[in-house]
Structure formats: structure tokens, C-alpha cells
Amino acid sequence: MRGKTWMAVALSLQLLAVAPALAATGGTQTATVLVDGKAAALQKQAILQQQKTYVSAADAASLLQAAWTLDGQKGQLKLGERTIVFQLDAGTVTVDGKTVAGGEAALVRGKEVYVPLRWLVEQAGHEIAWNEEKKAVEIVSKAQNDAFVLVDEKQLSKEEQDFIESVKGKRGVHQRGDLYVIARGQAPHPGYGLQVTKVEQKWEQLFVYVKQSEPAPGMMYPQVIAYPYLTAKVKLPPYTTISFIDADTNKPLFEGQAQGQ
Structure with a gap:
């Protein structure tokens, strides 16, 4: 493969001066997701919860080319060979039927389910890091080619x-x-x-x-x-x-x- 494909996902966190207090109390703040410098076509606005970015499950499925299904209190994300299950009422998450260290639960806001972006990107096998120069979170995809x-x-x-x-x-x-x-x-x-x-x-x-x-x-x-x-x-x-x-x-x-x- 000739090099790696870089898919830039810039998380422009439009925080107010009270954002640290919000994070400390469990409050939420909206975040804008940019892809290659342009606003991503998300159905629901991303949110910031305790300094972590969450996107709606449907949007996460679209970004990661996965399949999302919701059956009662159980949400499932089919991510390549992996099956990630969020048990919404229990606040737990499993990968291929097993609890994993560092697994991050989903959030429910009204009728919408939000899932942790960084953790899911890592589960998809991609690398994710903060790009200080671009002021962006940058995802390095291992599953694509430059072409x-x-x-x-x-x-x-x-x-x-x-x-x-x-x-x-x-x-x-x-x-x-x-x-x-x-x-x-x-x-x-x-x-x-x-x-x-x-x-x-x-x-x-x-x-x-x-x-x-x-x-x-x-x-x-x-x-x-x-x-x-x-x-x-x-x-x-x-x-x-x-x-x-x-x-x-x-x-x-x-x-x-x-x-x-």
C-alpha cells in the first residue's frame, strides 16, 4: 500500500468560559465536527460531555462505515469484524460479547443515543491524535489507500x-x-x-x-x-x-x- 490515508476530523469545541464548570458537573456543550476542513454532514450536532466528544450513533455509523441497530435498551454497532453492544439501561458496553478495559458507555439525550467518538475510532483500528498545528483531532485510517x-x-x-x-x-x-x-x-x-x-x-x-x-x-x-x-x-x-x-x-x-x- 502506498502510504496511509489521512482523514482529518477536526473537532472545533465552541466552549464558553464556563465550560470547565460544565465538565466538572457532568453538563454538556455542543461541538462542531469538521471533515477535511468542512462541516460534516451530521444528522445531529455532536456534544461535549466531560471533555469527551460524542456523536449520535447513526452519525458514528455513517462516519465509520458501520451498521447501527437499536432494540429496546440494547444498541448494536457492527464495525467490520467487531460487534459493539451498548446496554443503555445498565450503562455498559461489550465488544464481541466481552467487557473490555476502557470501554465507554453511550449517552441518551431524549430519544437520541450518543456514542464516544475517540473510543469508537480506536475500536475501528484507526489511530487518533490531537494535531496541535491544525488544532484538530486527526484520524489515520489503516483501511484505506490514498487513491x-x-x-x-x-x-x-x-x-x-x-x-x-x-x-x-x-x-x-x-x-x-x-x-x-x-x-x-x-x-x-x-x-x-x-x-x-x-x-x-x-x-x-x-x-x-x-x-x-x-x-x-x-x-x-x-x-x-x-x-x-x-x-x-x-x-x-x-x-x-x-x-x-x-x-x-x-x-x-x-x-x-x-x-x-
Whole structure:
């Protein structure tokens, strides 16, 4: 792999003079999340609780390309090969069924669940550190290559968004310029997903490994039609080709699979 992909997530903490007192008493203050210098397209505003930044569970799933489900008092985040469960009424958290040292519980504000950003980024296998020069928290992603970057479609042009809308329900890999849409096709509920697990550069070939995640055993999902898909921008060097590989079979993605599998 040629270098590491840097995904800057700047947490501009707009604190008032009373912020230390708020932290000491358990109060909250809002925080603005910036991605690559631009405001992230978050559905809910991030908050600062006791000097830690929390984002809504749905926004965390979007930022980390994970899948979030909520069943009563149990919230589950499917993060690659890891399953993180937040037991909201007990204030506990487990990873793959085991309590982990340093695990940080979720917060509930009204009907919204907020999860700890830094801890989740580390669980995703990325590195996170404060960049004093940029006054930002900087995340170093180990799962991406400089040529391949997952993007938030809300930050794309109207034409690109229309293209995504036209192909997201069709199983396959769809391309429009440097924009790629990896679509699993129609699924019976949101328990099915897609996850980029690795990107490799070998000579004049770029390999993108994608895992087709399955519903978690025992979890209840709303019975609504879903269309799992990922969007990415790819900047290929001259004479370089790209291949999408199934992370479980090491065969071309979706090879021999019919719609609905």
C-alpha cells in the first residue's frame, strides 16, 4: 500500500468560559465536527460531555462505515469484524460479547443515543491524535489507500447524487467518472451491509476488499426494504486498473450471486 490515508476530523469545541464548570458537573456543550476542513454532514450536532466528544450513533455509523441497530435498551454497532453492544439501561458496553478495559458507555439525550467518538475510532483500528498545528483531532485510517476514499454523498454534486439514486438498488459496482457506487441490491431489512476491509496497491492494480455483512444473530430489525451501498472517490494513477474483491471468498465481488443474496 502506498502510504496511509489521512482523514482529518477536526473537532472545533465552541466552549464558553464556563465550560470547565460544565465538565466538572457532568453538563454538556455542543461541538462542531469538521471533515477535511468542512462541516460534516451530521444528522445531529455532536456534544461535549466531560471533555469527551460524542456523536449520535447513526452519525458514528455513517462516519465509520458501520451498521447501527437499536432494540429496546440494547444498541448494536457492527464495525467490520467487531460487534459493539451498548446496554443503555445498565450503562455498559461489550465488544464481541466481552467487557473490555476502557470501554465507554453511550449517552441518551431524549430519544437520541450518543456514542464516544475517540473510543469508537480506536475500536475501528484507526489511530487518533490531537494535531496541535491544525488544532484538530486527526484520524489515520489503516483501511484505506490514498487513491480510494469513501465519501458522504451529501457533499457531492446534484448530478452525482442523482447517479447514486439511479443505481443504489442495482447489485454491482457502478462508475461515473471518479465516483464509484458499490451496491448490494435489495435487502429485506437494514441488517445487511457492506464494509471496506482493506485496500491494496500492487504494481498497476488497485484491489478493494469488501465484506458483505450479515444480520446479527438474535437481533430484531425493522421489516423495511433496504438498499445497502457505499460511495467512494477513486483517483487512479495512469495505466492502473481497479478490482473489487469479496473479503470472505477472495473472488470478484458479487460473482455468481443473484439479486437478494
